[in-house]
Structures are given as C-alpha cells and as structure tokens.
Amino acid sequence: MLICEVVGHVWATKKQPELDGLKLMVVRETRADEKSGRTFVAVDTVGAGVGEQVLVVDGSTARRAVGKDASPVDCAIVGIIDTLEVQKTKLK
Amino acid sequence: MLICEVVGHVWATKKQPELDGLKLMVVRETRADEKSGRTFVAVDTVGAGVGEQVLVVDGSTARRAVGKDASPVDCAIVGIIDTLEVQKTKLK
Amino acid sequence: MLICEVVGHVWATKKQPELDGLKLMVVRETRADEKSGRTFVAVDTVGAGVGEQVLVVDGSTARRAVGKDASPVDCAIVGIIDTLEVQKTKLK
C-alpha cells in the first residue's frame, strides 16, 4: 500500500456509468527523498478528507476494495493513517 | 487512476482482431514536478477528444472498462475531467 | 499500451516449454523526454519486424494477447503503428 496525502477532488460528468456515486479524490504519494511524489486519483472507501494521510491500494486489489470486480477502478483509499512510526529513515 | 491529457491519435492496420473498432488515443500523464509525463496509448470508452483532461485506468482494470476480459487492452480512458481541485500542491 | 520500437531479437534454448514457438523480440519504449526508454522483451503476435513502431501490452493482458492464460508471458506486441499523430507535445 502506498502512503499518500489527500490533496483534492476531481469531478467528471462524462464517465463510465459504474463510476457513478463513487467519491474520486486526488492523492499524492508521500516520498522520503523527493519534495513531492506522484499525484493521481483514487476512489475513497473510508470517508477520507483533504489533508489526511491515507493508505492507498492499486491494480486489481482496488476493485476488491470497492467490492465490485467489474468496476473500472484501479486505485482506492482503504485506510486513514493515525500514526506512522518510522525508524532509521526520515519519511517526508 | 491517472490524470492525463489526450494529445493525439494512433492508427494501426495490422493488429489483433479484438482491437478492431476501438478508438486508440495517445495520452500524456499530467505531472506536478516534471514538464511532461509519460506518453502512451489508451482505448477511449467515453468519447474523449484531443486537448481534454481525462481519467485513465490500466492493467486488468482496463479490460473491465472495455467490457471484455479477453481484449488485448491494458489502458483505457474512463472519464473526462470537468474540474480538478487540488490543495497544497500545484498540479501542472 | 506502450509505444515501442522493435530493436532486436532474443534466443533462449533453455526455457519454459510453453514459450516454444513464440517469437521473442527486443523492444524499446519511445519516450518524449529521454533519449532512449526502457528496453525489454515482448512476444510478437502480429508479424512485427525490427525498426517498426508497435503497440505493446503488459501484465495479465499479455496473456490474453497470446491467447493462453497459462503462458509465462507478461509482454506482447498487439499492433504495428502506421501513423502516430500527436499535438502539443513532441514524441520522439
């Protein structure tokens, strides 16, 4: 799972019908050695808000997280991080 | 899902028959920290046009988006972005 | 799908029996911002030759392209590019 920060929202009127009702959020990977990681879009499944640090899954696992294997979803937020305890490396 | 811009078209006469009738578009990932992201080809499923910002899925999810698991497709456009609202980072 | 150029061949006598009879070609990803992209090996399914620009799929989709889900194949050429029309970015 990737450690990401929720940084925004995205709206798309014209989209695959299976995406209707899903909350699409913009997330940015938190990286140790770069100022900013990659920015992409994930479906929120846990009620995350902008500014929160979250756990993100991708690939076929994201469809498991959404609970429908036919969903055109390849990225999902599956947890909101309370505490991140890291030794011997400085994350962020 | 990746945030991409549609930047062109690609034509291939000699191809796997399952690709017949699919619209192949050239997309470029929008990145915050680089001038230009990766450029690749995605199947359009929502009527996207050159210049539009779109949501792109890849891997096995792209086959779900196309609706046929046997398709030799690993990248698909699943939405056209109306609004992208990003905080604390500058996308583009 | 990746936009690649076919740059060579590879021969392997000692290999998994399911690879017998498959044409293994060396391909290189065409990148806009770098001189040369990544070089790897793909199974040709459309009769591609060295010097041609091709569409390449990877992951589980490559097994669909080869038509046998049990194949130990994770990369396949699925089309030969005739024309690539790109706006607002210079590919190559």
Place this chain on the structure above:
Amino acid sequence: MLICEVVGHVWATKKQPELDGLKLMVVRETRADEKSGRTFVAVDTVGAGVGEQVLVVDGSTARRAVGKDASPVDCAIVGIIDTLEVQKTKLK
C-alpha cells in the same frame, strides 16, 4: 520479490474491516544505486520486526500471501532474509 528493510509501523483506526487484525509495517526498498529506495506499507505474514531485511510481494500476489483473495491488500512480507549473497554488484 523486492528486497526491503522493515523501518516502522503504521496504525489506522478508520479502515476497511477486512484489514482488521493484519499487521501493517512500513518497509523501504533496498537499492544498489540510491541512498534510499521507495517507502511503502506491507502486511506482515511471517513475524518480521523493525530492522530486518525481508522479501516483499505486491499486486494480486499479495492477496495470495494473505490467503484471502477479497482482501484489500496489495503488498505483503513473505520471508525474512537470513543471507543475501550478491556477485558483481554492490547491493546497499
């Protein structure tokens, strides 16, 4: 499989119920040419501790490692490295 070092723990109260009871650890990929590799989160399945070098699988394979295909897990620790013997390259 990736060669990683366990560098910490992560706690998330608000998460998908299928993640309950799984031990989430922060791992960092060991790279030869960079000071520090990518840092991400993996589910521990072998009793690994902080400071140990481990084998990590990702994608759909991580769900096999956890033993439940419906798990929203895309990264798992599957072994603790005793000895790593590398020739002609300096790892770390």
Place this chain on the structure above:
Amino acid sequence: MLICEVVGHVWATKKQPELDGLKLMVVRETRADEKSGRTFVAVDTVGAGVGEQVLVVDGSTARRAVGKDASPVDCAIVGIIDTLEVQKTKLK
C-alpha cells in the same frame, strides 16, 4: 519480460511454507542507459546460474511460471538467454 543478469542467491528460513523448495535468486535488470538496473529476487524455474543473462516475468504471470496460482511469488526466471541481437541501440 525483463532482461536480467543473475547476480546472487538469497536464503530465508522464516518464510511462507509455499516458498519451500523454490530456488530464490537475486537478479539485476540490464539497462541501456544506466550503469546498473534494479536488483530484486526471482524464483528460478529453468536452472539458471549466477552470471547468466535471463528472461524474467513478474506479476500474476510469475505464478503461471511457477505453476501454482496460490504461490506467493511475483517474479520468476523463465528462460536463459543464448543470444541477444539488438539494432540501433546499445544494450549494456
């Protein structure tokens, strides 16, 4: 498939039982433009030895190569390269 060189071995006593009896080798991707590619661990299925150049598959395809879909394996050596013939680019 990736073009890699076998560079070593790895031993892990504490590991998932499904990994018992599998030969774990350290491989390094051969890259054209960098001195050394990424180093990771693959299961050998063709009797490869240190110093040999090999074809490596990853993701769900590696489980096909190992022949057991439940294996916690995401990387496998599927062929030993005899000859690599590359035009218009210098590999290595």
